[in-house]
Amino acid sequence: MSIVTVQLGQCGNQIGHEVFNAICSDLHGTHGLCSKKENESYHDACKERFFCEEESEVPVARAVLVDMEPKVISQTLSMAARSGYWKYGDRSHFCQKQGSGNNWANGYSVHGPRHKEVIMNLVQKEAEKCDRLGGFFTIMSMAGGTGSGLGAYVTQCLRDAFPTSFILNHVVWPYGTGEIIVQNYNSVLTLSHLYRSSDALLVHENDVIHKICAQLMNIKQISFRDVNQVIAHQLGSVFQPTYTAECGLHYSRNPLGDLMETLVPHPEFKMLGLRNIPQMPENSLAYSTFSWPGLIKHLRQMLIANAKMEEGIDWQVRPPRLGSYIPSSHSTNKPLQFNTSIANLVILRGKDMHSVDLGSFRDPSLYTSWLNPQDAFNTWKTPRAFNKYEKSASLVSNSQFLLKPLDNVVGKAWNMFASKAYIHQYTKFGIEEEDFLDSFTALEQVISSYTIL
Amino acid sequence: VSLSLPFAVGQCGNQVGCRFWDLALREHAAVNKKGIYDEALSSFFRNVDTRSGGDGPDIYKGKICSLKARALLIDMEEGVVNEILQGPLRDVFDSKQLITDVSGSGNNWAVGHKLYGYQYREKIVEKLRKAAEHCDCLQCFFIIHSMGGGTGSGLGTFVLNLLEDEFPEVYRFVTSVYPSGEDDVITSPYNTVLAMKELNEHADCVLPIENESLFDIVNKIHQMINSGKLGSTVKQNSLVTSSAGSAKTVQEKPFDAMNNIVANLLLNLTSSARFEGSLNMDLNEISMNLVPFPRLHYLVSSLTPLYTLADVNVPSRRLDQMFSDAFSREHQLIQADPKHSLYLACALLVRGNVQVSDLRRNIERLKPSLYFVSWNQEGWKTGLCSVPPVGHSHSLLSLANNTCVKPTFIELKDRFMKLYKKKAHLHHYLHIDGMEQSCFSEAISSLSDLIAEYNELDATKGAPRTDPSRLKIAV
Numbered sequence: 001m002s003i004v005t006v007q008l009g010q011c012g013n014q015i016g017h018e019v020f021n022a023i024c025s026d027l028h029g030t031h032g033l034c035s036k037k038e039n040e041s042y043h044d045a046c047k048e049r050f051f052c053e054e055e056s057e058v059p060v061a062r063a064v065l066v067d068m069e070p071k072v073i074s075q076t077l078s079m080a081a082r083s084g085y086w087k088y089g090d091r092s093h094f095c096q097k098q099g100s101g102n103n104w105a106n107g108y109s110v111h112g113p114r115h116k117e118v119i120m121n122l123v124q125k126e127a128e129k130c131d132r133l134g135g136f137f138t139i140m141s142m143a144g145g146t147g148s149g150l151g152a153y154v155t156q157c158l159r160d161a162f163p164t165s166f167i168l169n170h171v172v173w174p175y176g177t178g179e180i181i182v183q184n185y186n187s188v189l190t191l192s193h194l195y196r197s198s199d200a201l202l203v204h205e206n207d208v209i210h211k212i213c214a215q216l217m218n219i220k221q222i223s224f225r226d227v228n229q230v231i232a233h234q235l236g237s238v239f240q241p242t243y244t245a246e247c248g249l250h251y252s253r254n255p256l257g258d259l260m261e262t263l264v265p266h267p268e269f270k271m272l273g274l275r276n277i278p279q280m281p282e283n284s285l286a287y288s289t290f291s292w293p294g295l296i297k298h299l300r301q302m303l304i305a306n307a308k309m310e311e312g313i314d315w316q317v318r319p320p321r322l323g324s325y326i327p328s329s330h331s332t333n334k335p336l337q338f339n340t341s342i343a344n345l346v347i348l349r350g351k352d353m354h355s356v357d358l359g360s361f362r363d364p365s366l367y368t369s370w371l372n373p374q375d376a377f378n379t380w381k382t383p384r385a386f387n388k389y390e391k392s393a394s395l396v397s398n399s400q401f402l403l404k405p406l407d408n409v410v411g412k413a414w415n416m417f418a419s420k421a422y423i424h425q426y427t428k429f430g431i432e433e434e435d436f437l438d439s440f441t442a443l444e445q446v447i448s449s450y451t452i453l
Numbered sequence: 454v455s456l457s458l459p460f461a462v463g464q465c466g467n468q469v470g471c472r473f474w475d476l477a478l479r480e481h482a483a484v485n486k487k488g489i490y491d492e493a494l495s496s497f498f499r500n501v502d503t504r505s506g507g508d509g510p511d512i513y514k515g516k517i518c519s520l521k522a523r524a525l526l527i528d529m530e531e532g533v534v535n536e537i538l539q540g541p542l543r544d545v546f547d548s549k550q551l552i553t554d555v556s557g558s559g560n561n562w563a564v565g566h567k568l569y570g571y572q573y574r575e576k577i578v579e580k581l582r583k584a585a586e587h588c589d590c591l592q593c594f595f596i597i598h599s600m601g602g603g604t605g606s607g608l609g610t611f612v613l614n615l616l617e618d619e620f621p622e623v624y625r626f627v628t629s630v631y632p633s634g635e636d637d638v639i640t641s642p643y644n645t646v647l648a649m650k651e652l653n654e655h656a657d658c659v660l661p662i663e664n665e666s667l668f669d670i671v672n673k674i675h676q677m678i679n680s681g682k683l684g685s686t687v688k689q690n691s692l693v694t695s696s697a698g699s700a701k702t703v704q705e706k707p708f709d710a711m712n713n714i715v716a717n718l719l720l721n722l723t724s725s726a727r728f729e730g731s732l733n734m735d736l737n738e739i740s741m742n743l744v745p746f747p748r749l750h751y752l753v754s755s756l757t758p759l760y761t762l763a764d765v766n767v768p769s770r771r772l773d774q775m776f777s778d779a780f781s782r783e784h785q786l787i788q789a790d791p792k793h794s795l796y797l798a799c800a801l802l803v804r805g806n807v808q809v810s811d812l813r814r815n816i817e818r819l820k821p822s823l824y825f826v827s828w829n830q831e832g833w834k835t836g837l838c839s840v841p842p843v844g845h846s847h848s849l850l851s852l853a854n855n856t857c858v859k860p861t862f863i864e865l866k867d868r869f870m871k872l873y874k875k876k877a878h879l880h881h882y883l884h885i886d887g888m889e890q891s892c893f894s895e896a897i898s899s900l901s902d903l904i905a906e907y908n909e910l911d912a913t914k915g916a917p918r919t920d921p922s923r924l925k926i927a928v
Contacts, residue, residue: 102742
């Protein structure tokens, strides 16, 4: 099955481009470390999933590019074409001239309805090119005006037009100390709206990725390109082909569906975090060796202690002991720093992955009591190494990972809302105070739900 | 590309405007080596085929034929505009973009606003519509003028009103040069306060500039060049006050250096809309992020660095110095000290080889020494544009919505009241059709209200912070 990617706004388009780059570069590398047959299967599955073989010489990404100003798309298209390995469709993009002015209301209430038909036509065309449509993957930031506002509107349209398809929104959280002053308003509005139409939100935080670039990748002068490349690597590590537990004979055909099934048992809980290990500068790879037990041990502790990366993990945090349970309406018996999970997915790529013992992830004390531990934890694997890492493991987690960041964003937005600052900029385009209140209420509900896990 | 349409009104406005187009051409020439008419150029210039006589069709692609500035030049005296038309920029403008008269406004806001406004309204609207027709996506209007005189101040604010009526959705940015205390126009306080009311009510964003600050910067640069303290020489074309490399070859006039600073301000302001970068910052984003309440739209600006040295290796310490300087009193374009007042919001637009980590490092470093209003503790808007200005490897424009504008307004009010209490010179204004005493009282009242709003905000500075309690959800 194929995935149609919708790139929205500057961030969405810049990241989208890096994602396809990462996927292509993974395909063409000589580091697969597996049999030729395996490599070919991987290659075919990946191609079907992300690219369309048209009459052109290079594969064409299954993507729709949308922005309200032309500069970013124009750059993205030309950079892709220059790679020589892939490109975007010639008529797969839509842009305007004015931008959205970082105004969510402008993106959602003005640009959305105005350009709905054109954008949905592009999406429809792309969907029709797929033999079987596996769903939609949208990439956007929640801080600006286009990715966030228009992105929320487009997601709604996707849901209306494709009621049975899976929709996964990749949402980028801005740096805590502003890229945009009204970013918290835009974020609150985006998240509350996405929650209604999307199946799941897969989140990356700029602050976290920035730290990875600084501390793990040793990059001195970090650019957005560097940040986007790390994000692209992490996304690639999830979406490149794998075998699921049910079927080890061929690469999974329904990655988005599988993801939703394993990770989103309840519509109230849609926030997914992503961790990937190891991450290091490319030129250190040759000198490093990894052991699966080591990687798994680190990844598990990252999950439990809510560590954002493999350095600085708090090893003191332990899961609560079952049986010494004091029944109460709020789980006060759980140590505060412990990250409770609803469901987890671990993805293993590379040499000897079949020998890996993942029992530690099946420990019931990691999870809420709703699901059977067997259902709460799943794994996908492939012997085919990813992107030059001989062994790599990724964790997609529906847990309290994003509780604190969400609470922060809502808190700051509420603080600003109480003073009514900037509200006139939104009401100008049709988003009223009541709309804000609805969004706040919706998110406080999500926060509350995740808190009492 | 979204387009900006500048209006230069009055003597000051046109002198600054002239420097602006000159430096804009210089900037694009430095980047656009192949002479192709590109999107960046189209934001300020049309490409016209002049072989077929005056009004050839616009050429949207291909080689540059003849560039015409998208602009309207308005003056009630002919001197300045004539000079422009006889100078090296004569081909950049055509007569259809000009509105001139002969006798001037006599430094009288009422003459500019009521008399000439009424007289030239239709003509202005007609030319405005024509100019807007050539833009396929108009994002904002720029008005460049001074506040102390008659034309720039009176007719300039009349045009502001007109723009709101005719194109209500297009943003109105105003660059206003405020008179200093020693201004030789006695009635400049009247003109300025009358114009301020219009700015309060009809502008989306105002960038106030004070001649004193421009003058101080020019002096500082002169001293630095002449002191010989520096080992290496300064790159001439990097001076924020310089016309080097531009079309202007005539002897520099005294205001040229000061006007170049304002011209550079406008170039930097629009750079991210014209050139690519990893984090674009459009003009409508500036208005969105920096104006939390409609009337508080006065932004204090600063440009750094003021010059670059010829030795190009820039250690990151010098980069950090650029950020520090942006917040120093000496670099502000009005007499103000933002560091000791309260920030409502702050925007940093960086150009050149600067990455997000440099930006973050400096924000983290400078943040603790700045006061931000309680509901906007992390109120930073940032932009990264890849193309630096001519002569620099990087530069920074900072725009602050900060209560440090208050002293400027308070002094203005004082100077106004000194004259008004004695009813000095009022008759010059009141005998103009449409002017009444109430115009004055309303204007001063508008200014007083604005000052009161800033006072209220200042009162919260340093006060203990109580965050409002969050919504409670039934579990």
